[in-house]
Amino acid sequence: MAVITRQLVKGNKIRLSGLGILQVLDRTARTARNPATGESVVVAASKKIAFRPAKELKTAV
Secondary structure, eight states: OHHHHHHHHHTOOEEETTTEEEEEEEEOOEEEEOTTTOOEEEEOOEEEEEEEEOHHHHHHO
16 A cells, blocks of 8 residues: 555556556646535645546456
8 A cells, every 4th residue: 555655646657457547636726616505615726546447347347
């Protein structure tokens, strides 16, 4: 886990054979709406860890 975490912090993609790919994606800042009040709220930019499953995993499930 420590090796994977270090590589993701550096911005590298992690390819797990037969399982898929882990990578960090940047999310831009955006305006959202509070559904309870209808008030506009600014959502700050952030980073997200994305997983793309491999073809082998998709066909197995």
